[in-house]
Amino acid sequence: MFQSSHPFLRIEIFKFQVSHQKLEIDLRKIKTEVEIQDKNDSRQSSRIKKPIYNENKQCIRFDAGLFTNIEREIFIRISYKDILYKFQSNLKAFQKLSDGFRHQISFAPKAQAEILIEYKDPSIPKDSQLQTKLHGQRYAERYQSVLKHFGHRFVAKIFKTPTFCSICGDLLWGFAYKGFQCQRCDCVIHKDCYDRGVHACTGKQYADVETMKEHHFQQQQFSLQTIFCDHDGSFIKPGHSYKCMECSMVVHRRCRSKVGHYCGYQGNALEAYEIWKKKHKSDPDYNYQYNGDLCEIYSRFDRFDQLNNVKEVIQRMSKLHHSNTTSGFQMNEIQFLTTLGFGMTGSVYLVKRGECYYAMKTLRKNLILEGQNLEYVKSERDILIQCRSNPFIVKLFYAFQNVERLFFLMEVARAGTLFNILEYQAPKPFKQDRIVFYTGEIICALIFLHSKRIVYRDLKPENVFLFDNGHVKLGDFGLSKQNVDNNHKTKTMCGTAEYIAYEIYHRDSYDENVDWWSLGILIFELSTFKTPFYANNSTDITRNVLSDQVIYPETMIKETRQIISGLLERDPKRRLGNIISPHGLLKDQPFFREPYTFDAIENRLVRPPWTPTSLISFKTKTKIPQLSELDPKDALLLLSTPEDTFRNFSYISQDLITFL
Template identity: 25%
Template sequence: MSTFWSEFLNIAANHPFPPMPGDLWSPLDLGSNEFIFPNVPAAPGMPCAGEDRSIYRRGARRWRKLYRVNGHIFQAKRFNRRAFCAFCQDRIWGLGRQGFKCIQCKLLVHKKCHKLVQKPCSNEHVDPVEIKDDANGESTLGRASSVRSRAEPEPALAEPPPAPRADELEPGSQRQYSLDDFELIRVIGRGSYAKVLMVELKRTKRVYAMKVIKKALVTDDEDIDWVQTEKHVFETASNHPFLVGLHSCFQTPSRLFFVIEFVRGGDLMFHMQRQRRLPEEHARFYAAEISLALHFLHDRGVIYRDLKLDNVLLDHEGHIKLTDYGMCKEGVRPGDTTSTFCGTPNYIAPEILRGEEYGFSVDWWALGVLTYEMLAGRSPFDITHAHDNPDQNTEDYLFQVILEKTIRIPRSLSVKAASVLKGFLNKNPVERLGCGENGFMDIVSHPFFRSIEWEMLEQKQVVPPFKPRLEGERDLANFPPEFTDEPVHLTPDNDTVIADIDQSEFEGFEYVNPLLMSLEDCV
């Protein structure tokens, strides 16, 4: 059983009493009349006795795919050095994860060749084909003939040269940042492998958010690819009003740092926990701005794949900004598909659960789930009395519900709202709203969005229906206290851990957004 459900059941067991009027609502209520915490908060927005809000926020995950052939267990890998296929002897070319590698014997093959491998896996490490230099310095193809036990240590790699420091750059070259350039102010978020801080750039006194990732947690080839993808999407997102953009990237021997826009209005999860459900006008406004953000990403070949209440932020005016691009898939052209099983369980589209190839359709499904939560005040997949049956408190059961359950639209919603929810939550991606021949234009022309002036909306000329209460640019009243109450510090580096990190994997991570830099130079 997952950690989330274990915590959930422990809390439910400690609060067996029926709900009282005024109970704090959360989007994870099991039914329209059932509440997790059966007592009244001291004041609106305050936690109930015994409440731990961290259980509401469920992180997205990738389920790794393995391919079993003739005893080998192949996994898609990225090779940062020249590698050659053990079957056809040709070089493994390409971007991203170019080939397959057996996780037991380390055999390298093309994706197209992995099913043709005849030699069974020996569970022993076999040196891959490598490049050797001859006496004239020219590269020649050679194969190491020795077989090394997995227990034997790997040969040491040459240590890459350290990245240049800011004070070592040539005059006039692009400015680089380091941790010394920022003052760490407060913790504002935490994920499965990252911490988010509010920071101030000392030179300009501008406030930013800083996402900090420990390299030791992303040394797997696939994890490194995801970090690079997140960086690329952050760069792309810097040009859109409803996407969180990037200021700069830098690294230390132990950590990676993304300096991004600070969006201080809090996320929709935080506000939904206080309002139960949103008026239809509010939900329409947020859904329309999210649609524009998703359409922008899709036009640039990016599937977002992690739309949820936690990742929809409100700025100081009340406009939305999507954040967290760690689940994104890049380089998707019209008609292209992918098959990675990933996402936050409650928002995963049926085609992903069925193991089918999918495209941009999964983002429109997630928007349907999120819009349902805004309008109805609960998930479309809530299971009544699920806490009475442990068999229903599993991800497998949730996935079964997503695949098979008929989604019931609350009668309190308007006909137009019910229609748009049915359109987004169509289990057939071909018939889903936003996935037809007209694509995004089907969403624009839907009766639910008829009152939206799309051009004015994209230019942020439509007044948001709700403006967060803020007393200044450093006001953190809209951030969960379980984050903001944490001490602001980074744990000291462990030399032993750093020694095990291949620093060459992170070469070229540094980046400075030229647009933001020009604005700062005007200060």
């Protein structure tokens, strides 16, 4: 095992699976080789190790050292049945996966491994390992709603190929015709059809359901006829169709074992498709030729000799589609300087237009729609507009769009985020006046949001932005919700695991008081560099929040412990921040003391106790970032977007005189 005074990554492989095989491969039957290559200007060296299966941990474990001034590459080679599977990555990029959760990495040829990566620093005592260093940046989640019926678990899905509902036979495709798919058996339906199914999931029998008849599938002869699966509704490649000899149901080879025992109860999707074509033949928006092109493209997509063939079809189809764009906007007027961050649906760039600098958040339309996030993006825009005059919230200057993306043009936080400061500061503790000052400005932002009936729902150091004058502002309103108060609550399960409030985990309806819980977690992390309910996985975090008591370090001062204790009340009515809380008002807490009283912070009567010196450079980097090209399949999918989907998204602030 790797032993050094330098930080290192402990990597554990728990599962390995070849793509075409359903069963997991016994890790004791594979041979693993790991090569670490050092790269610098003068020479290149490498070290090879051959880790073996650890019976106690039931995984293959090895370590990889991290060095400040040396770039390192990691190569993982796995041999199984005389086939060598390879994986390669930069070790710094690998470090970003050290978040306490298992991740899947892909090998070539097609194979996957499930790994867990842990950051280790021998120079730091074990009981004070820093989570901000150990686990990297944390990401928020929004849990999908599940429709349950006869064992099925249906979740919303965007279908990239023409697909048909297994109940009514109607079309499901793209962003105009949305559907649901069972997580267990892949059955596809409309939302309105989910409770009309007569069959249980994957043939499971229920006491109150009559015994159903099993299908008898036989492979069909090769045919170029366009056929769709009657189970998952998608296109079947020629030669891969199986037909029931009694009820004529046609399915993929992969779907045979997933179809319920309901022979004779289902219609034929191909017949429904033919009827659908006849009904819409004269419809200019959804005519047969339009969808016939789609079937042709997707069934032959991988066999096109040149990408231009695809582009020609897309261009021809685009004549029927009027894309949403911001009139008069030219992307070539914006100069990209550097990348500030990445997200699930886009990136944030430092850009320049004229003599002004901005942070430009880009969101890909296809990913927004596929992730069912459109309402959240629209809400973020509306909230930023409502808060444009508040000094404690990041300012939006401009919102615009082109065919492929949405853009937010905002002010630049040149000192980064509180999370960046935590990483830089650790393990040296923050001075108390800085913790008090940052907390006060965050409270001012939350009070303003709550006065507008907005619940923030994602308070954490990553979303608190630090400016060059030492002030902080709240940003990233992707999970915020409007029209929420004590009389109008919500139930969406969302947030960043370590910061989610008790009542959300308890699956209760909740209001703006969840933000005060998150504030208590944030103050605790600023004071100790760790969160009070942290665990290596979300299940344990949930259990800790629901049942564990907070353990305060002996070094924490009484006033800080008092405000955290009040904010982490499990009863929202008693929680500090609620106006009826028995703990009193936030602004009157002894935590705020001269000169950093709450009134002084709110009215900007005191200077920030610390001014950052390390700022984001406005100089152009050698490698200039560029927006990535949209995949042709995704470009085609965007053509299904209803014309008014992004209508009225564009916005320009009255403060943005220089941009015009």
